[in-house]
Amino acid sequence: MSSSRRLVLSRSAALIGAASTGLLLPRLALAQGNKVRVGLMLPYTGAYAPLGVAIENGLRMAIDEGGGKLGGREIEWYKVDDESDPPKAVENASKLVQRDKVDVIIGTVHSGVQMGIQKVARESGVLSLIPNAGVLAATGALCAPNVFRTSFTNSQPTLALGAPMMKAGHKKAVWITWKYAAGDEAFAGFKESYTKAGGTIIKELTLPFPNVEFQALLTEIGTLKPDAVACFFAGPAAAKFMKDYAAAGLKGKIPLYGSGFLTEGVLEAAGPAADGVITTLHYADSLNTPRNNEFRLAYAKTFKSQPDVYAMQGYDTGQLLVQGAKAVKGDLNAKPALYKALESAVIDSPRGKWTMSKQHNPVQDIYLRVVENKDNKVLGVAVKALADPGTGCKMV
Ligand code: BEZ
Numbered sequence: 028m029s030s031s032r033r034l035v036l037s038r039s040a041a042l043i044g045a046a047s048t049g050l051l052l053p054r055l056a057l058a059q060g061n062k063v064r065v066g067l068m069l070p071y072t073g074a075y076a077p078l079g080v081a082i083e084n085g086l087r088m089a090i091d092e093g094g095g096k097l098g099g100r101e102i103e104w105y106k107v108d109d110e111s112d113p114p115k116a117v118e119n120a121s122k123l124v125q126r127d128k129v130d131v132i133i134g135t136v137h138s139g140v141q142m143g144i145q146k147v148a149r150e151s152g153v154l155s156l157i158p159n160a161g162v163l164a165a166t167g168a169l170c171a172p173n174v175f176r177t178s179f180t181n182s183q184p185t186l187a188l189g190a191p192m193m194k195a196g197h198k199k200a201v202w203i204t205w206k207y208a209a210g211d212e213a214f215a216g217f218k219e220s221y222t223k224a225g226g227t228i229i230k231e232l233t234l235p236f237p238n239v240e241f242q243a244l245l246t247e248i249g250t251l252k253p254d255a256v257a258c259f260f261a262g263p264a265a266a267k268f269m270k271d272y273a274a275a276g277l278k279g280k281i282p283l284y285g286s287g288f289l290t291e292g293v294l295e296a297a298g299p300a301a302d303g304v305i306t307t308l309h310y311a312d313s314l315n316t317p318r319n320n321e322f323r324l325a326y327a328k329t330f331k332s333q334p335d336v337y338a339m340q341g342y343d344t345g346q347l348l349v350q351g352a353k354a355v356k357g358d359l360n361a362k363p364a365l366y367k368a369l370e371s372a373v374i375d376s377p378r379g380k381w382t383m384s385k386q387h388n389p390v391q392d393i394y395l396r397v398v399e400n401k402d403n404k405v406l407g408v409a410v411k412a413l414a415d416p417g418t419g420c421k422m423v
Pocket of ligand 1: 162181
């Protein structure tokens with residue numbers, strides 16, 4: 028039985044008990060007043076399942092570190108597996124908002140699914156915290172006062188990728204990705220930065236999400252002979268892509284670059300195929316700061332696995348929620364005060380301190396990294412304090 032179904036059943040049992048004592052309304056009001064209802068809409072199955080688990084782990088860790096409560100109130104959790112399936116997104120988000128009456132919806136990973144959450148968040152006004160999905164519209168043309176992102180926009184990492192590729196002398200590149208918002212928008216960032224630096228994109232190759240049949244496209248890359256390849260892939264498929272790239276004989280001949288999700292959470296699985304891959308991202312495992320070291324140690328101790336960018340983003344979502352709830356003493360309905368607190372929060376993150384842009388997206392450093400021995404080694408800061416322009420955002 029799913030945990031959200033279990034919760035619904037136990038609530039029904041409690042209601043029957045209350046009704047039999049004639050105390051239904053006061054008890055219900057009390058129950059709703061006592062606990063903060065936190066809804067998680069994340070992928071627990073499908074192509075992005077490990078990403079959803081890492082986000083939840085990081086989130087719970089930050090809330091536990093904050094005392095396990097939100098503004099002094101206990102938490103009741105509700106969970107929905109969104110399967111990274113956009114057509115089911117509105118229905119899934121509506122379940123959390125209408126059936127479970129959550130005070131906050133935390134999700135998700137996949138940009139297409141996020142668009143469904145965004146619709147429900149805008150219509151219902153429920154607080155929405157985005158712990159990964161980078162779709163531009165969420166903090167752009169469809170931005171909303173109740174929607175805050177703790178991760179990135181899809182073009183942020185790749186806006187930092189073009190210059191280092193040109194600096195390395197790669198003048199002609201092929202781009203390859205999944206054909207959906209995350210891939211398209213990562214491409215837009217790459218195109219802007221690479222062409223501005225003087226590079227030429229000779230071909231844009233795509234395949235549908237979550238297809239992992241890369242072979243034909245890798246053969247085409249071999250024929251095109253670019254100076255370098257740049258890409259967006261994420262999750263276990265990213266490991267397969269790097270292994271297939273090596274198996275196709277391209278590794279060592281045509282350098283591989285990417286939006287940094289390519290090498291997040293998959294370095295064990297990818298093995299030596301990932302060595303030398305260069306990426307840009309707002310995090311790196313090897314950031315040698317006291318804050319990151321402390322986070323990594325605590326996460327590894329609790330979950331017996333190494334954190335990645337997704338765990339870090341979940342952690343920062345928890346930090347933001349703890350700060351916001353504290354500012355309104357747990358009353359998440361005190362919306363103007365809550366939004367003000369979230370807008371002005373400074374998050375002391377393992378990635379480095381960051382703040383919210385006016386459009387509610389992190390203003391953050393983007394690191395240049397290279398894979399060495401199953402580690403994303405930092406080469407430097409590629410772009411300092413990068414803010415997404417939030418084009419088209421009108422907060423009303
Ligand atoms: C996205 O769909 O927005 C996304 C998924 C995985 C990693 C990064 C972005």
